[in-house]
Amino acid sequence: MQDPFYSKQKRSKGKNRLLEADAWLDSFLYDGMRSTGRVYTKIQDFFSLFSVRGISRFLVEIASDALSFGAMGAVLMVALALSAMDATASGEFNRAEDYSVIFLDRYGNEIGRRGIRADDSVALSEIPDFLIRATLATEDRRFYEHFGIDVWGTVRALLSNAEGDSSLQGGSSITQQLAKNLFLSNERxxxxxxxxxxxxxxxxxxxxxxxxxxxxxxxxxxxGGNFGVVAAAEYYFGKQIQDIDLAEAAMLAGLYKAPTRFAPHVDIAAARGRANVVLTNMVNAGYLTEGQVTAARRRPAEPVDRSEEVNSPNYFLDWAFLETKRIVGDSPELGFVVRTTIDPDLQTHAEDAIISVLREQGAAYNVSQGAMVVMEHNGAVRAMVGGTDYGQSQFNRATAPNRQPGSAFKPFVYATAFEMLGMTPRDAISDAPVCIGNWCPQNYGRSYRGSTTIRAAVASSINTVPVRLSIETGRQPIADMAHRLGIRNEFPVTRSLALGVASVSALDMASSYAVFANGGYRATGFGITRITTLRGEVVYEANPDQGRERVLDEQVVLAMNDVLNAVNYEGTGGRAVVEGVPSAGKTGTTSSYRDAWYVGYTGNYVASVWYGNDNYEAMNNLTGGTLPAMSWQKFMAYAHSNIEVKPLFGVDMEPRPLVIADAEGGDGEETAPERAPTLAPAAAIKLLDLSEKMREALANGAGGALNQAALPSNNESL
Structure with a gap:
């Protein structure tokens, strides 16, 4: 049995240990708090040395907020620049030197070049020193001093331009301009x-x-379609870059900022005035003295006369160059000759149809840009206008899928309804208020007709009807229809899709409407028919009419042509009508008037026209039925003169007979310009192919009899 006294003593010792532990903990906490208090007091005493009051405190707060917002801005900039970093990491940038390409039009005539030709690229040491100095003096005087961005130069340019200096002070350094050329588009x-x-x-x-x-x-x-000073020296002066003089170098250096405005073959007076500014810049930069530039001022450069040459279709060539690189892939060849689909005559009048209309009425409607794509029913692009001034902006508005089509998208809705619901153009449908959730679209005039037909709804571009149809068919089938007919970029399938809230390009819109024009066959726009090496070896040859894929039933096409024909002759497309030429099409206008479209077709051609502003600024009530339809009509009136006007599939309208216009103007009345009679395209291509084969035979020394008999002698007329 345990001793009671021993047990009591043991419990007493345990209690004492607990009291000791409690005392130690209290002492530790007390000492710790006192130590922490002393440290905190010392910290307060230290930071009190930096205490500011009054105006100083206000300035410190401002600086602190500026640093905070600056840090947030830096994070945002890095986030926006991630794609640029990816481009440098992957090496995916605009390598202009990858290929050297000579482009021919549909008839075999050279229309331009892209890439750097092997005999064009010369070492920097071979380029005249005064051209380099003229470039630096005009574009970036501190090029060898800054780290990629000339801060002081940017400030100077801003101040100079604010004071109204017309000498085109640039804010971007040479490095910045090169970064844009190598990696980026020209979108502002x-x-x-x-x-x-x-x-x-x-x-x-x-x-x-x-x-x-x-x-x-x-x-x-x-x-002039030239990239690089070497090509420019040859084009403007007929010289190698090593042989140009100071006056010519000054004229070349004046082209960087505004090549179209100051190109000597466009405006020689402006080019010489700009060259004088460059010479002044060289003197101000300390590169030359006034005495050294006097001779260049007195004897300005004399460019080669190119007044008879047709301007290159540069927007088209940029697109065709990208298509060429895609087609040839990783070919070991570096030089190619590419025959394209472009028709120079139609291209010239397409440009005029956009630019002249903008010049006359653009200011009234607050619109600054336009684009047009013209193609035949199989997708062969005959004209492409990507903007109003290639020299000012190389951004191709005809191929960029970044604008909304508005009501020009509605044909995809109606085609889906005709296909899925078995409806016809004469079927009745209700034009009444309709809502999807809390979204209730309204018609343009904010009024409703009640019962109407689908044909009348399309002609008048009623909004409620396609929305009502999208509820019955579902929105995904409409998106699938748009992709099936030719819209290549992806877009969100939202409740407002039926009214054209999707991003498209003018090229894809023309391709899609070409399906209606050709009876229901795929017609993806293309611009290249043949690619050969510089030795004449065929790398690629297109045959768009072989193995054509039907994407739309013939009955649906007939219905679509019926309703879209009504748009021109009974609805919003009245300004697009060309007398004696059966046509169909659709107008389109987006909310806030940011985009205006007209896309239409005849038995001969399909064309899409877009108008808008690069900064997405709203236009002044510009609708697709005004300027876009007018430009379309102006072009088509010319394109259908002096050719056989073909009937439009499914449209009961007799085209006018072929009449060759009198070159003298006939009765003297003012009429649209007449297109000169030409060979049929197929016949022209066959003659060109025959001509090439004859040249090859002669070059190979074959066909001696051909030399003597088949070809005319020097005394005979060709």
Whole structure:
């Protein structure tokens, strides 16, 4: 049995240990708090040395907020520049030197070149020193001093332009301009400028200054379809770059900022005035003295006369160059000759149809840009206008899928309804208020007709009817129909899709409507018919009429042509009517008047026309039935003169007979310009092919009898 006294003593010792532990904990906490208090007091005493009051405190708060917002802005800039960083990491940038391509029109005549030709690229040491100095003096005087961005130069340019200086002071450094040329498009957005800054830093970190300057001199657009100073020297002066003089160098250096405005073959007076500004810049930069430039001022450059040459279809050539690189893939060949689908005559009048209308009425409607794509029913692009001034902006508005079509998208809704619901153009449908959730679209005039027909609804571009149909068919089938007919880019399938809230391009819109024009067959727009190497070896040959794929039933096509024909002759497309030419089409206008379209077709051609502003600024009540339809009509009136006007599939309207216009103007009345009679395209191509084969036979020494008999002698007329 345990001793009670021993047990009591044991419990007493345990209690004492607990009291000791409690005392130690209290002492530790007390001492710790006192130590912490002393440290906190010391910290307070230290920071009190930096205490500010009054106006100083206000300034410190402002600086603190500025640093905070600056940090947030830096994070945002990095986020926006991630795609630019990806481009540098993957090497996916605009390598103009990858291929050398000579482009021919549909008849075999040269219309332009892209890429850097092997005999064009010369070392920087071979380029005249005064051209380099003229470039630096005009574009970037501190090029060899800055880190990619010339801060002081940008400030100087802003101040100079604010004071009304007309000498075109530029804010972008040479490195920034090269970054844009190598990696980016010419779209004017804040995101692009941020990417440009990051890419400028990357170029400076990975290339020497001389390499950056050489790349810039090789890639800068110099007007007339020429890229690089070497090609420009040959084009404007008929000289190699090593042989140009100071006056010619000054004229070339004046082209960088505005190549179309100051191109000597466009405006020689403006080109010489700009060259004088460049010479002044060289004197101000300390590169030359006034005495050294006096001779160049007195004897300005004399360019080669190119007044008879047709301007290159540059927007089309840019697109065709990308298509060429896609087609040839990883070919070991570097030089190619590409025959395209472009018709120079139609191209000229397509450009005139856009530019002349904008010049006459653009200001009244607050619209500054337009685009047009013209193609035949099989997708062969005959004309492409990507903007009003290629020298000012190389951004191709005809191929960029970044604009909404508005009501021009409605044919995809009606085609879906005809196909899925078995409806016909004469079927009755209700034009009454309709809602999807809390979204209740209204008609343009904010009125309703009640019971109407589908044909009348399309002609008047009623909004409630396609929305009502989209509820019955579902929105995904409408999106699938648009992709099936030719819209290639993806877009969100939203409740407003039926009214054209999707991003499309003018090229894809023309391709899609071509399905209606040709009876229901796929007609993806294409611009290349043949690619050969410089030795004449065929790399690619297109045959768009072989194995044509039907994408729309013939009965649906007949219904679509019926309702779209009513748009021109009974509805919103009245300004697009060409007398004696059966046509069909659809107008389109987006909310807030940011985009205006007319897409239409005849038995001969399909064309899409877009008008808008690059900054998405709203236009002044411009609808698709006004300027776009007028430009379409102006072009088609010319395109259908002096040719056989073909009937339109499913439209009961007799086309006018072929009449060759009198070159003298007949009765003297003012009429639309008449198209000169030409060979049928197939016949012209066969003659050109025959001509090429004859040249090849002669070059190979074959066919001696052909030399003597088949070809005319020197005394005979060709």
């Amino acid at each position: 957005t804040i995101e692009r400028k941020i990417k440009e800054l990051f890419l400028s830093f990357w170029l400076e970190a990975n290339y020497s200054k001389d390499e950056i300057l050489k790349l810039y001199l090789d890639r800068a657009y110099m007007g």
